[in-house]
Amino acid sequence: MVDDSAGSRGPLAGVKVLDFSQAWAGPLCTRTLGDLGADVLKVESDAFMDVSRTLGPYPASPDRDSSGYFLEWNRAKRSVSLDLRTDEGRASAQRLASLCDVVVENFSPGVMERLGLGYDVLHEANQQLVMVSISGFGRTGPAREHVAFGQQIEAVSGLMSLMTYDDGRPTKTGISWSDPLAGFLAAFSVLAALEQRDRSGKGEWLEVSMLEATLATMGRAFALMNVDRSPADEFRGGRHPELCPAGVYPTHGEDAWIAIECRDQAEWESLCRVAGVDWADRSEFSGPTERLRNRDELDSLMASLTTNLDAQVLADELQREGVPASPLVSIADLLGDEHLADRGFWVTVDHPTVGKLVTAGTALPIAPATRASMPAPPILGTTTFEAEWP
Known part of the structure; x- marks a missing residue:
């Protein structure tokens, strides 16, 4: 029985998601699924928590449960503490995977296999499992083991070459664009795989490459290249x-x-x-x-x-x-934007330690009542093993 407090309202009501992901791309994928009503159970431990819990910004003193970075990408989830370095922790994770519909992870390729949580192992116990693996370069190819965050992908994809000053010096997007691209693409892929599973009765293993997710949005640059025009010069x-x-x-005024x-x-x-x-x-x-x-x-x-x-x-x-x-509107001014307020874009949740917390909406067509009742980001390890999926 899905716990209604975990966001079981919406088109994905009843879908169980086991979330091993960290930082941005993976958590955005699972937050999107949670916003759509899935029951998302985030796996962490005191020894190996989501790295975003340690990055801030913090409303007061540093606290792993009040990092602004973590809070933004982890609403509509529960948290269970499992130490995957131990046999007991891995066995518990395997049991949960046998009961869920979707597993999401964004470790470097090979990590889940070394933990005994690779797709072959999990699929053997759960033939209908949909698993999505997000990484910088994918799980095959010469660069598969390269470490990458959004900035590195912007560089290697050529996106950074299109964002230059007049003198040609490159810059990056302010938000590491490749991460959310990969996160939303992963969520979209999960929805398609669940639909396919309903028809075939079989799960599948999906992979999302941050590099390829970024390249897929750069069609104008390739169109220029195909007619022998330099994209870097054209966008300079x-x-x-x-x-x-x-x-x-x-315009008139300071930085206007x-x-x-x-x-x-x-x-x-x-x-x-x-x-x-x-x-x-x-x-x-x-x-x-x-x-x-x-x-x-x-x-x-x-x-x-x-x-x-x-x-x-x-x-x-x-x-x-x-x-x-x-x-040009500053980020600080957006919270007071009349248009966004009228459309109900912002999502306000009650967090146990932070209090009222305003987070960005999901931009998906979600009913106002569902949007207004989304659960707050979880305190680490507050879901007991007995309260997980039966």
């Missing part, structure tokens, strides 16, 4: 390879910016009309080819225009004319 300095103006421009993108001639003419300039009549900016050819001059003019204007006012005026434009 945050530019768009086909559109101009299309960039982020300074606006993102503007004109996709066609009509939007370009609307921008000029709103701004009160005659640039659309100038031969060097008359069409998309001309604007791309004279991109540097046009970007300089755009920056001179916007620097004395209010970002929100300008964005509103452009939006009324159908021109894509948005002010």
